[in-house]
Amino acid sequence: xxxxxxxxxxxxxxxxxxxxxxxxxxxxxxxxxxxxxxxxxxxxxxxxxxxxxxxxxxxxxxxxxxxxxxxxxxxxxxxxxxxxxxxxxxxxxxxxxxxxxxxxxxxxxxxxxxxxxxxxxxxxxxxxxxxxxxxxxxxxxxxxxxxxxxxxxxxxxxxxxxxxxxxxxxxxxxxxxxxxxxxxxxxxxxxxxxxxxxxxxxxxxxxxxxxxxxxxxxxxxxxxxxxxxxxxxxxxxxxxxxxxxxxxxxxxxxxxxxxxxxxxxxxxxxxxxxxxxxxxxxxxxxxxxxxxxxxxxxxxxxxxxxxxxxxxxxxxxxxxxxxxxxxxxxxxxxxxxxxxxxxxxxxxxxxxxxxxxxxxxxxxxxxxxxxxxxxxxxxxxxxxxxxxxxxxxxxxxxxxxxxxxxxxxxxxxxxxxxxxxxxxxxxxxxxxxxxxxxxxxxxxxxxxxxxxxxxxxxxxxxxxxxxxxxxxxxxxxxxxxxxxxxxxxxxxxxxxxxxxxxxxxxxxxxxxxxxxxxxxxxxxxxxxxxxxxxxxxxxxxxxxxxxxxxxxxxxxxxxxxxxxxxxxxxxxxxxxxxxxxxxxxxx
Numbered sequence: 001x002x003x004x005x006x007x008x009x010x011x012x013x014x015x016x017x018x019x020x021x022x023x024x025x026x027x028x029x030x031x032x033x034x035x036x037x038x039x040x041x042x043x044x045x046x047x048x049x050x051x052x053x054x055x056x057x058x059x060x061x062x063x064x065x066x067x068x069x070x071x072x073x074x075x076x077x078x079x080x081x082x083x084x085x086x087x088x089x090x091x092x093x094x095x096x097x098x099x100x101x102x103x104x105x106x107x108x109x110x111x112x113x114x115x116x117x118x119x120x121x122x123x124x125x126x127x128x129x130x131x132x133x134x135x136x137x138x139x140x141x142x143x144x145x146x147x148x149x150x151x152x153x154x155x156x157x158x159x160x161x162x163x164x165x166x167x168x169x170x171x172x173x174x175x176x177x178x179x180x181x182x183x184x185x186x187x188x189x190x191x192x193x194x195x196x197x198x199x200x201x202x203x204x205x206x207x208x209x210x211x212x213x214x215x216x217x218x219x220x221x222x223x224x225x226x227x228x229x230x231x232x233x234x235x236x237x238x239x240x241x242x243x244x245x246x247x248x249x250x251x252x253x254x255x256x257x258x259x260x261x262x263x264x265x266x267x268x269x270x271x272x273x274x275x276x277x278x279x280x281x282x283x284x285x286x287x288x289x290x291x292x293x294x295x296x297x298x299x300x301x302x303x304x305x306x307x308x309x310x311x312x313x314x315x316x317x318x319x320x321x322x323x324x325x326x327x328x329x330x331x332x333x334x335x336x337x338x339x340x341x342x343x344x345x346x347x348x349x350x351x352x353x354x355x356x357x358x359x360x361x362x363x364x365x366x367x368x369x370x371x372x373x374x375x376x377x378x379x380x381x382x383x384x385x386x387x388x389x390x391x392x393x394x395x396x397x398x399x400x401x402x403x404x405x406x407x408x409x410x411x412x413x414x415x416x417x418x419x420x421x422x423x424x425x426x427x428x429x430x431x432x433x434x435x436x437x438x439x440x441x442x443x444x445x446x447x448x449x450x451x452x453x454x455x456x457x458x459x460x461x462x463x464x465x466x467x468x469x470x471x472x473x474x475x476x477x478x479x480x481x482x483x484x485x486x487x488x489x490x491x492x493x494x495x496x497x498x499x500x501x502x503x504x505x506x507x508x509x510x511x512x513x514x515x516x517x518x519x520x521x522x523x524x525x526x527x528x529x530x531x532x533x534x535x536x537x538x539x540x541x542x543x544x545x546x547x548x549x550x551x552x553x554x555x556x557x558x559x560x561x562x563x564x565x566x567x568x569x570x571x572x573x574x575x576x577x578x579x580x581x582x583x584x585x586x587x
Contacts, residue, residue, distance in 0.1 A: 004086075004143045004150040006183050006206055009234045010272065012150075019236065020268070020326060021048035021088055022278025025097070026076040027057050028303055029281045031069065032557040033313060034076050035083075036339040037279050040309055042083050043335035044319060045326030048150070049080050050088040050238075050274045052095040054103035055130055057287070060382060062107050062126075065133050070284075074137050081148040083335075087141070088238075088274060090153040091134060092171065093117070093127050094459075098245045098289040098299050100383070101452035102459065109377040109465050116459060117158070119167050128174055135178035144181040151183050153238075154205055159188035159198025161459065168200045187238035190218035192225065201231045210276075212241030215266035235271030240264065242275055242318065243306030247297045252548040252587060254306050261321035268329050275322070279313065280305035282553055285539040286383040286489065286532065289454030295424045296408055296463065298450040301541030302549050312520055312553055312585075313341060341556070344519030346581035349566070353497035353510040354575070357487075358416060358444070360508070361387065363496045367483035373468035374484055376449060384488035386467045388445040390481055395435035402430060404470030404478075407463050408450040411506070411571060415442055418504060418573070433474075445472065446506060446571065492534055492567055504573035506531075511566045511579055518556040521581045526550045529572025536564055545574070551585040 005011040010019055022041045029037055041049055053073060059065050067073065077087050094117055095103035108114050111122050141147035154172050172184060183206055188198035190209035199207040207226065211218040219235050226233065242260045244253040267273045280303035283289075291297040304311040308319035323332065357364075365387075368379060373388055403410055409423040412431055420431055435441050449466035453459060462469070471478040495508050523533060525543045533540045533552055536559070540552040566579065 019272040021274040022046045023276045045332045048086040053091040056105040087148045102454040106382040131178045139179035159194035163197035208236045208238035210239035219270040239276035246300045249546040257318040277305040277307045279309035290451035292458040342519040343583040345583040349511045349513045355497045356502045357506040359499040365485040371480040375467040387485040389483040390443045392441040397434045400430040402473040409448045411446045413444040506571040509568045522585045523552045524586045527576035529574035531570040534567045
């Protein structure tokens, strides 16, 4: 059995070892490609892989756990072990990672008093319950039990959030109670205030730093901090940022490969590294996170990160630059790739069916009535959309109506016709409603959760609760009497395409095609507005015509030999009678 120790450096079986790790998130990759991505990690010269474990991916509903399929992190780690890779595991309740709510489960927010990442009893009790189940899978994987996991993280960049040492000690204690026996670490920004606030070195937790530039300076800051606090241990950058994530409406972010490689060399001359990200992958489903810059700034479906390995797993220029740098520090092993991944152009596919959301609504969701509007968490819903519906009598036109405390994006329809879309600065502004005074009226408000904030002070913001939280004002009074339709987009098999289509309304579009040979492909959506798309009922993620990307990546394992169905849910009334599946992405 191997032995891993932290002294003045890292030691494996009493010999010094240089950790050269790369971040690969199993939950952003189809399981069939886990081995391919890890083989390419080893082929670049890394001897270790790092991954987060997102709580909200494994406990989607309170007390209901899933560690199978895309969530089978044990299988992912076993593959790494088979390839001779060590594993750094980050099972902390909060992960950031540009992931929805930083990995925290939204059902926590049903508690109106919830204070995440704190000693609030409701939060720590939930962590305890989660760890009790999670560590059943982790314990055998530790190097102390013959597995490949050499270190685990207690908290993630806590020094950029709080300085509550009692909370950090509580998380450390829960990890040990549930079976953690390998060295524990924290990771924080490389400046004094962050390190002083987020570390727990006095309790034997190893401090590391995160950065992407000025490597010598950042490592020096860590070294000074450790010396001032009498901490013995190696110097490590736990997240060496070699690119960056993307937000809807921005430019696709790129970083010069030569610059990144030079910084990597500087890090390795000083200590140890985990490259963040080695391979970013895809935010499948509705799991993208959200930044906050003078308002919410949701992140894209692609998590390419301008990493050495692209979103679809091909080596980039950065890959070969990094491999050259690493080769000066260790011998690069020869790795034979076991998966010959092909890319296919399936051409144009014709529309086969379409139906408006309003027409198939009753098939998709059973309405929940309440006098006041309820937010998503009170409805026991995590992701997706809520359609709020009110039946109103004959009314004269109204010059002002208002959505009070609504997040994130709302589309207002009166008698099936689009009135306005409110988002960011426009949310809460007055809405004229031209009611029909000859017959009854139907007011529909479709609210989309664009992703919960994953970093910073706004983690505790009321904006994390989604939907209409205050209410809907007609004239100067709150209207009461609402049906709530929960549209989490988890099961679209109930969409009934026989129920009719109305132009310029949120709708579902179905495209059927035949596959004789499976290959990776890209769904191009330049003619569509906003929504999400499904291949054979699997949610590929969101699209939005504001870019920077106008494609969705479809890995070959999601296709079937024979008939395949793509269903697109689009909210803006923009669609095409043909879609294309190409062998290259469209930006």
